[in-house]
Amino acid sequence: MTISRRRALSTLALVPAGLAMPGIVRAQNAPAAGVPRYPVPHVTLITHSSPGGGGDVMGREMIKHLPQIMGVTMAVENVSGAAGARAMTRIATGPTDGSVVYITTPTHVNTAIMSRPPHGLEHLQALVNIFFDPQYLMVRNESPHKTAAEMIAAARANPGRQRWGATLPSALERQLVEQVKRAASINVTAVTHDGGGDMLINVLNGSLECGIGELQEVLGQIEARRLRLIGVFAPQRVPATPDVPTMREQGVNIVAEKFRGLATARNFSPAAIAAWEAAIPKLVEVPAFKDWITKSALVNAFMKHEEAKAFEARFVASQREFFREMGITTRG
Amino acid sequence: MTERTHTRRDLVSGIVMLGVAGLYWIEAGKLEISFLDDEVTVRGFPNLLAYALGLFAIALIVQSVIVLVRHRPPAGESLADPETRRRHGMAIGLLAFAVGYVLLAPIIGYVLAATLLIAAAVWWQGARLHWTIIPAALAGAIVLWAVFVRLLGIQLPPGLWF
Amino acid sequence: MTGLSVAWTTLTGTWALPAALMGLVWGIIGGALPGISASITIALLLPFTFGLDPTIAIIMLASAYVGAEYGGSIPAILIRTPGTNSAAATAIDGYEMHKQGRSGEALGLSLVAGTIGGLIGIFMLILLAEPLADIALAFTPPAYFSLGLLGLSVIATLSEGSMIKGFITGTLGLMIASVGPDPVSGVTRFTYDSPELLGGIRPIVVMIGIFAVAELLSQAGQPPWDRSSAQTRIKLPSLRTLWSLKRSLLLGSGIGVFEGVTPGAGGTVAAFLSYNEAKRWSANPELFGKGSPEAIVAPEAANNTVAGTALVPTMSFGIPGSNSTAILLGGMLLHGLQPGPMLFEKHPDFVYGVFSGLVMANLLQFPVGIIILTPCIWLVNRPKPWLMSYILALVLTGVYAVDHSLFDVALCIFFGVLGYLMRLFGYPFLPMVLGVILGRLVESQYRRALAISGGEHAIFVTDPISLGLLIACALLVSYSLYTTYLRPARDAAEARPESPSTN
Numbered sequence: 001m002t003i004s005r006r007r008a009l010s011t012l013a014l015v016p017a018g019l020a021m022p023g024i025v026r027a028q029n030a031p032a033a034g035v036p037r038y039p040v041p042h043v044t045l046i047t048h049s050s051p052g053g054g055g056d057v058m059g060r061e062m063i064k065h066l067p068q069i070m071g072v073t074m075a076v077e078n079v080s081g082a083a084g085a086r087a088m089t090r091i092a093t094g095p096t097d098g099s100v101v102y103i104t105t106p107t108h109v110n111t112a113i114m115s116r117p118p119h120g121l122e123h124l125q126a127l128v129n130i131f132f133d134p135q136y137l138m139v140r141n142e143s144p145h146k147t148a149a150e151m152i153a154a155a156r157a158n159p160g161r162q163r164w165g166a167t168l169p170s171a172l173e174r175q176l177v178e179q180v181k182r183a184a185s186i187n188v189t190a191v192t193h194d195g196g197g198d199m200l201i202n203v204l205n206g207s208l209e210c211g212i213g214e215l216q217e218v219l220g221q222i223e224a225r226r227l228r229l230i231g232v233f234a235p236q237r238v239p240a241t242p243d244v245p246t247m248r249e250q251g252v253n254i255v256a257e258k259f260r261g262l263a264t265a266r267n268f269s270p271a272a273i274a275a276w277e278a279a280i281p282k283l284v285e286v287p288a289f290k291d292w293i294t295k296s297a298l299v300n301a302f303m304k305h306e307e308a309k310a311f312e313a314r315f316v317a318s319q320r321e322f323f324r325e326m327g328i329t330t331r332g
Numbered sequence: 333m334t335e336r337t338h339t340r341r342d343l344v345s346g347i348v349m350l351g352v353a354g355l356y357w358i359e360a361g362k363l364e365i366s367f368l369d370d371e372v373t374v375r376g377f378p379n380l381l382a383y384a385l386g387l388f389a390i391a392l393i394v395q396s397v398i399v400l401v402r403h404r405p406p407a408g409e410s411l412a413d414p415e416t417r418r419r420h421g422m423a424i425g426l427l428a429f430a431v432g433y434v435l436l437a438p439i440i441g442y443v444l445a446a447t448l449l450i451a452a453a454v455w456w457q458g459a460r461l462h463w464t465i466i467p468a469a470l471a472g473a474i475v476l477w478a479v480f481v482r483l484l485g486i487q488l489p490p491g492l493w494f
Numbered sequence: 495m496t497g498l499s500v501a502w503t504t505l506t507g508t509w510a511l512p513a514a515l516m517g518l519v520w521g522i523i524g525g526a527l528p529g530i531s532a533s534i535t536i537a538l539l540l541p542f543t544f545g546l547d548p549t550i551a552i553i554m555l556a557s558a559y560v561g562a563e564y565g566g567s568i569p570a571i572l573i574r575t576p577g578t579n580s581a582a583a584t585a586i587d588g589y590e591m592h593k594q595g596r597s598g599e600a601l602g603l604s605l606v607a608g609t610i611g612g613l614i615g616i617f618m619l620i621l622l623a624e625p626l627a628d629i630a631l632a633f634t635p636p637a638y639f640s641l642g643l644l645g646l647s648v649i650a651t652l653s654e655g656s657m658i659k660g661f662i663t664g665t666l667g668l669m670i671a672s673v674g675p676d677p678v679s680g681v682t683r684f685t686y687d688s689p690e691l692l693g694g695i696r697p698i699v700v701m702i703g704i705f706a707v708a709e710l711l712s713q714a715g716q717p718p719w720d721r722s723s724a725q726t727r728i729k730l731p732s733l734r735t736l737w738s739l740k741r742s743l744l745l746g747s748g749i750g751v752f753e754g755v756t757p758g759a760g761g762t763v764a765a766f767l768s769y770n771e772a773k774r775w776s777a778n779p780e781l782f783g784k785g786s787p788e789a790i791v792a793p794e795a796a797n798n799t800v801a802g803t804a805l806v807p808t809m810s811f812g813i814p815g816s817n818s819t820a821i822l823l824g825g826m827l828l829h830g831l832q833p834g835p836m837l838f839e840k841h842p843d844f845v846y847g848v849f850s851g852l853v854m855a856n857l858l859q860f861p862v863g864i865i866i867l868t869p870c871i872w873l874v875n876r877p878k879p880w881l882m883s884y885i886l887a888l889v890l891t892g893v894y895a896v897d898h899s900l901f902d903v904a905l906c907i908f909f910g911v912l913g914y915l916m917r918l919f920g921y922p923f924l925p926m927v928l929g930v931i932l933g934r935l936v937e938s939q940y941r942r943a944l945a946i947s948g949g950e951h952a953i954f955v956t957d958p959i960s961l962g963l964l965i966a967c968a969l970l971v972s973y974s975l976y977t978t979y980l981r982p983a984r985d986a987a988e989a990r991p992e993s994p995s996t997n
């Protein structure tokens with residue numbers, strides 16, 4: 001019944017040899033000659049999203065180009081289930097020589113805070129950060145509100161009457177509603193959903209005044225002029241959507257930090273860390289990868305290991321604080 | 333509209349269900365209401381379910397008591413009946429093998445655990461005890477392993493030794 | 495019409511046909527393996543499509559979806575294990591027919607009904623994508639809540655023998671569905687800090703437990719069955735038989751069209767509603783539950799129709815209606831296609847290519863089914879101890895594969911014991927299945943509707959679709975109450991002069 005993109009199963013992304021259709025499936029991860037070789041010859045990127053999900057797509061784009069940069073072969077492995085808990089165990093108990101790396105989003109942080117997975121944040125560390133996923137405020141085309149500022153002014157004039165859509169209750173989008181309420185001193189009703197698609201219907205059919213979500217999920221609606229973006233929770237305007245003003249420009253100083261990065265087990269090989277720190281800046285300059293970043297409306301937010309660790313510590317603390325303040329968990 | 337032979341069991345299961353409803357209600361009361369919650373709250377739906385189950389359980393108890401008092405139906409098959417005991421015994425045995433599989437799989441690995449499961453279940457359900465059971469069970473386990481791991485690319489419990 | 499020529503070019507000039515065939519076979523195998531749901535089947539195939547032409551890739555994935563929706567009925571009939579969620583309704587009468595030695599007939603019926611339903615679904619998709627898409631948009635949270643309630647109201651008629659017990663197991667099902675995160679606040683309920691329960695209990699784990707494991711446990715004590723008269727080949731229904739089943743076929747497909755286009759409802763609910771309606775409108779409702787052909791045709795036509803119409807919201811809005819279509823959507827994104835209202839204008843070649851591939855997959859389903867089914871029937875006619883043991887291993891392996899979790903396997907065994915006890919105490923288990931499937935939908939849409947209305951319950955009757963569904967629901971329940979309690983009492987009163995009441 002859930003329409004969420006959380007999917008059912010883990011699968012090895014590598015094509016079992018006997019089933020590949022000859023000539024149609026190409027291997028894309030052979031390293032080029034003459035590049036530095038990573039501490040280990042083969043790297044597996046673990047994602048907790050299933051094939052086709054956010055982290056999975058990102059991993060597959062990365063392994064198109066990273067092998068040439070790092071001089072290794074690479075594969076993506078989906079270790080889904082238990083909201084990232086299983087992937088965390090896999091990383092925490094796996095080798096630390098550089099051969100297993102976890103593609104992260106805030107999901108596993110929230111899972112670690114909200115339940116007691118066998119292996120939690122104390123067993124992991126951020127390796128580097130790569131992107132932020134900007135969050136947009138969106139309305140249907142018929143909406144009278146042309147900007148987020150207008151939307152908020154209307155909300156102030158009618159306290160408690162506006163309904164703002166967000167996805168899962170534990171998702172960052174839901175927290176953004178609370179943050180906007182606090183920052184703009186308005187009172188709106190947050191309506192949670194089982195996923196982005198679910199929310200989209202209710203924005204489109206007018207059950208909600210607006211919704212918060214990601215560009216990728218609504219691109220089709222934007223092109224068809226059924227939906228408008230009226231603000232983005234980002235420090236600057238996003239290259240993919242230059243006409244959409246930031247929330248900060250519109251007087252609400254809130255930035256969403258939905259990060260996409262890499263994490264590893266503690267005691268991860270220092271040589272491997274250095275190699276990743278060198279490789280990611282090269283990766284985001286590869287033209288084909290750059291195109292993908294723009295198309296996906298991602299924002300470059302590369303952070304080296306120490307910086308990423310500090311960022312993660314801040315992020316974890318703020319999540320803990322939020323969950324405790326809202327009474328979602330008493331732990332931590 | 334229950335069959336008579338079920339009436340006594342209905343009474344028993346009705347009482348059990350009433351207990352389940354109570355337990356669920358107590359547990360639902362322990363759920364924390366967060367500031368993100370709505371008016372229905374995290375407890376609303378579970379409470380409703382607990383009341384509903386309680387109500388249905390009481391209805392079942394009342395119904396079966398009325399039937400028992402009015403019609404004094406004969407007791408159904410009882411556990412003292414050797415045939416009934418044998419059937420439940422067979423089921424419990426099979427259940428034990430399934431549980432054993434769950435416990436053993438992470439230690440000895442999928443193929444061995446599945447082989448043991450198949451062999452034990454075949455023997456338990458009355459196949460003639462013969463040395464061919466083991467290779468046949470092993471073949472079954474390998475076929476399953478091949479379908480899931482090789483064809484579909486799904487990993488099965490690896491075990492500590494293999 | 496340019497669409498037709500595009501379709502023709504796609505079919506003849508490229509890899510479309512082999513891709514559809516491969517996807518279909520893959521789908522049937524995946525769907526037929528217990529635990530491997532349609533969505534998992536598609537997800538497993540996804541990595542194989544990287545590097546393929548987008549149209550071919552989506553044809554392959556959509557064909558796998560078609561195949562999986564059909565394949566789920568095979569184990570439902572032969573081993574009482576729904577291979578996919580939506581085959582649960584088929585397991586009722588399908589397995590009854592199998593026990594009566596009519597396996598070939600049951601499989602033939604489900605194959606033909608599935609193919610017809612699938613074709614109806616695809617043609618609805620091709621002809622009516624736009625008007626149907628508007629239906630999906632018209633569904634607001636109160637309407638979804640009422641739709642869920644309508645699904646639950648089927649409990650009243652599915653609880654053969656005792657309505658009270660049906661309500662009890664239905665409520666237990668809803669309780670099982672309440673495990674996991676609260677839909678509004680995100681507070682986890684009844685998970686007791688277990689990360690395994692963080693996402694809730696998957697319906698397929700419950701279903702395999704109470705259907706398959708429970709059946710295996712009770713079969714353990716039964717004497718070997720007599721299979722001397724059993725059919726060993728698939729037996730296709732004659733045209734005359736099909737004609738006599740037309741009502742069930744149309745009911746199933748009609749409900750399937752409707753459920754498919756409303757995101758979130760899906761094939762399982764469609765199958766149960768169709769089962770229920772087919773029974774209500776049948777000339778022989780007493781045969782339902784005892785091996786009625788209508789009881790196979792209706793749900794199978796329904797869930798195969800859903801496979802087609804579920805693509806309406808997926809392709810025209812980019813809104814997946816189920817886990818399976820969510821993965822298809824992911825597949826489209828991976829191949830650089832942006833589903834949405836513009837897809838039809840910007841990529842007509844892709845859209846019509848996919849349509850033609852789907853028609854092809856549905857037509858291929860028929861011969862492929864005939865080839866696959868005969869060995870399947872042979873397999874289930876092996877000596878009982880062997881068969882039961884292999885099925886047990888297969889089922890436990892399949893459940894593990896759902897989420898790579900031995901915890902799920904243990905949970906499934908637990909539900910097997912529960913199912914065994916339910917049988918012993920005369921509790922119907924179909925209401926529990928409905929509760930497990932619909933619990934989350936009903937609760938979250940109810941609370942969403944109230945959030946939107948500011949706490950006013952009036953929203954459920956002021957929304958026209960919701961009102962209509964609520965009325966349908968009320969009619970359904972009162973009809974069941976009437977047939978269960980009032981009519982027998984009246985009949986008994988009339989019969990009293992001759993023979994004293996026995997109950």
